[in-house]
Amino acid sequence: MRIVAICGIDGSGKTTVARSLLKRLEDDGLVATYGYGRYAPPKTSLVSRLFRKLSFGKEDAEGFPEAYAPHRQAFMSSVIVRCCFLGLMLPGYIVQLRRILRESRGTEVLVLDRYVLDTWALDARLGRETSPQNDLSLLRLLSKLMPPATHSFLLDVDEKVARTRRGDNLPSPLLGQAIEDYRVGAAFLAIRRLDGSQPTEASCLDILSTLDATRFR
Secondary structure, three states: OEEEEEEOOOOOOHHHHHHHHHHHHHHOOOOEEEEEOOOOOHHHHHHHHHHHHOOOOOEOOOOOEOOHHHHHHHHHHOHHHHHHHHHHHHHHHHHHHHHHHHHOOOOOEEEEEOOHHHHHHHHHOOOOOOOHHHHHHHHHHHHHHOOOOOEEEEEEOOHHHHHHHOOOOOOHHHHHHHHHHHHHHHHHOOOEEEEOOOOHHHHHHHHHHHOOHHHHO
């Protein structure tokens, strides 16, 4: 089985491209499966929702409480709190990903909408005010825990495009940081960056041109 991972910030077009790619592969006669590769275990989701509720203040233009960004940054600056958060997240994430792979046995291509890079950038890094270079060891660990993707792609967009496509996106300080983290992480894992602002069809053609035709047909 080949794994094709599509990564990127919210608003980059990951799901649209992944679904379109899946259809193109099926039209080529391949047995292809779609999988959602970023998983938030129930306990972690509960903590995140509670944290957002406790960020008091009126909501900003993106629908987040005004204090969400500084509270998230303070939350992630605590070593103890962050270790507890990651301790809740990682076991469930690993179980979920292995479940997806187990259920996809017999398929020729598994198209993953989000994967390791997304979990690192949006769960482990979001709100961290330190350089992403300081957390590359964690990204390396995550990538070793998960089955390696045959091909990985980052749909790279700037903040303006992400905001236009997704009105309820992250508050500006966090969104800009996350985009930069994606770029640093993609370079570290040698993930190919694509122009996420281009039409879906163009992104699919870029991905298909990268795939080894002899392996996928």
